[in-house]
Amino acid sequence: MMKVRKFLVLFFLQIAIISCAQDGTPCRVILGDERFDEYVPGLVGKRVAVFSNQSGIVGDVVTESGFGPHLVDVLLGKGINISLILSPEHGFRGTADAGEKVSSGIDPGTGVEIVSLYGGKSDLSASLDKFDVLLVDIQDVGLRYYTYYVTMCRLMAVCANGGKKVIILDRPNPNGFYVDGPILDPKFKSGVGGLPVPTVHGMTLGELALMANGEGWLEGGVKCDLEVVPCLGYTHATKYSLIMPPSPNLKDMRAVYLYASTCYFEGTVVSLGRGTDRPFEMFGHPDMEGYSFTFTPRSVPGAKNPPLKDQVCYGVDLGEKPLEEIWNEGINLEYVIEAYRALGMGEAFFGKNNFFDLLAGVGYFREMILDGAGADEIKARWKDDVEDFKVRRRPYLLYPEP
Numbered sequence: 001m002m003k004v005r006k007f008l009v010l011f012f013l014q015i016a017i018i019s020c021a022q023d024g025t026p027c028r029v030i031l032g033d034e035r036f037d038e039y040v041p042g043l044v045g046k047r048v049a050v051f052s053n054q055s056g057i058v059g060d061v062v063t064e065s066g067f068g069p070h071l072v073d074v075l076l077g078k079g080i081n082i083s084l085i086l087s088p089e090h091g092f093r094g095t096a097d098a099g100e101k102v103s104s105g106i107d108p109g110t111g112v113e114i115v116s117l118y119g120g121k122s123d124l125s126a127s128l129d130k131f132d133v134l135l136v137d138i139q140d141v142g143l144r145y146y147t148y149y150v151t152m153c154r155l156m157a158v159c160a161n162g163g164k165k166v167i168i169l170d171r172p173n174p175n176g177f178y179v180d181g182p183i184l185d186p187k188f189k190s191g192v193g194g195l196p197v198p199t200v201h202g203m204t205l206g207e208l209a210l211m212a213n214g215e216g217w218l219e220g221g222v223k224c225d226l227e228v229v230p231c232l233g234y235t236h237a238t239k240y241s242l243i244m245p246p247s248p249n250l251k252d253m254r255a256v257y258l259y260a261s262t263c264y265f266e267g268t269v270v271s272l273g274r275g276t277d278r279p280f281e282m283f284g285h286p287d288m289e290g291y292s293f294t295f296t297p298r299s300v301p302g303a304k305n306p307p308l309k310d311q312v313c314y315g316v317d318l319g320e321k322p323l324e325e326i327w328n329e330g331i332n333l334e335y336v337i338e339a340y341r342a343l344g345m346g347e348a349f350f351g352k353n354n355f356f357d358l359l360a361g362v363g364y365f366r367e368m369i370l371d372g373a374g375a376d377e378i379k380a381r382w383k384d385d386v387e388d389f390k391v392r393r394r395p396y397l398l399y400p401e402p
Helices: 002-023 035-043 069-077 124-130 148-162 205-212 253-267 323-329 334-341 346-350 354-362 364-370 375-396
Strands: 047-052 081-087 115-117 131-138 166-170 178-185 198-200 224-231 282-286 293-295 314-318
Touching: 002 069, 035 131, 035 166, 047 069, 047 148, 047 224, 069 131, 069 364, 081 124, 081 198, 115 124, 124 148, 131 148, 148 166, 148 205, 148 224, 166 205, 178 375, 198 375, 205 224, 205 375, 253 323, 253 334, 253 354, 282 293, 293 364, 314 334, 314 364, 334 346, 346 364, 364 375
Parallel strands: 047 081, 047 131, 081 115, 131 166, 166 224
Antiparallel strands: 178 198, 282 314, 293 314
C-alpha cells in the first residue's frame, strides 16, 4: 500500500513539474491555508468548524516521507478550538465510494466530532450551536458536477441563516485555465449541478463562493458573512498540479483533466473505468467488440460495485494521450458520440434514468446526440453562453485571467 501511495505522490509531482515548466509560471503557489496571519487571529477564542477532507494539507507540502500536516492538526497545535469537522462526499479521509452514505462519528486522530454532509440526512442547522466560525479548506477540481462546491454552498446558506461567519482558505483550480460547457438549466439542478455555471467554470472555490453570494444563488437568496483568504502566485493561466487524488477515482492529473469529458459516461451504459487502476482514462462496453483495447472492472476500494463489474469491456484507452492535447481540446464530446454510434442502441445508450441530463445540465445535449449531431455542432450551441458567463463572473475573480 505504501509503495502505491509513494508512486501516486511521485506521479503527481512529476506532472506538476511538467505543468509549471510549460506554463512558464512559478511552481510555488502559496495556498490560503498557509497564510496564517490572515485568518488565525480571527479564530482565537472562537469555536471553529472545519469543512475539509484528506486534501486539507497545509501548503500542499509533500516529502519523501509523506504528506505534510492537515489543517485541523496545525490549528489544534496553535491552540485553536476545533469543535467540529464537516466532511463531504467520500468522507473526511476520502475513502468512500462516489454516492456512498458516510456516517458521522469521532475522528480517531484528534477526538473531534465529525458530521457527514453527504449520503444521509445530516442537517447542519442542528449543529449551529457548536461553532462560531466555519473554515473551508478543501481541494476542488473546478467542474460543475464535482460535489464539494454544492456542499459548500449549502453550508454558506445555513451559516447565513444562523449568523455564522464563513472563511474560505482558497486553493487553485487545476482546471482553472479555461471555461467550457453548457450553463446549468435550473430544471436540471441537482447534487451534481448546484449553480447556473458552465460545466467547466474556471473559478476557484473562493471565487465561486463570492459569485454565489453576490448573485443571490444561495438557497433562499440569503447572503452570508464571507471572507476569502486568496492564494498568492496563482493566475488563471496556471496549470496547478495536485499532490494527491482529490477523490478515490481521480487517481492522477490526467484523470483530473479528462474528467470534464469522460464523466458524461456516468449517465450512460458505458464504463469509464471505475473498478480499474485508471478510472476516467478509458471507456468501453462488452458490446463494443470492434476495439482491441480491453479492461474488466473489478470490485476495488473506492469502487466496490462498479458498472459492468467483472465483464470484459472493449473500448478506448486515453491513458497515453498527451496532456497538452487534453488541455487544448477542453470538453471533448467525441468520446461520448463515438461510443453512442459504436453501440447503436439509440435511447437505451443513456440508461433508465435522466442522470446524463443532470450531468450535462441541459436537455439539448442528449437530444442532439440522438439526432445525429457532431461534437462541433453541439459545442457551438453553448459558445455564446460561455462568453456571457466570462463577463458575468469577472467582478468576482481574485486572480488574473490569461
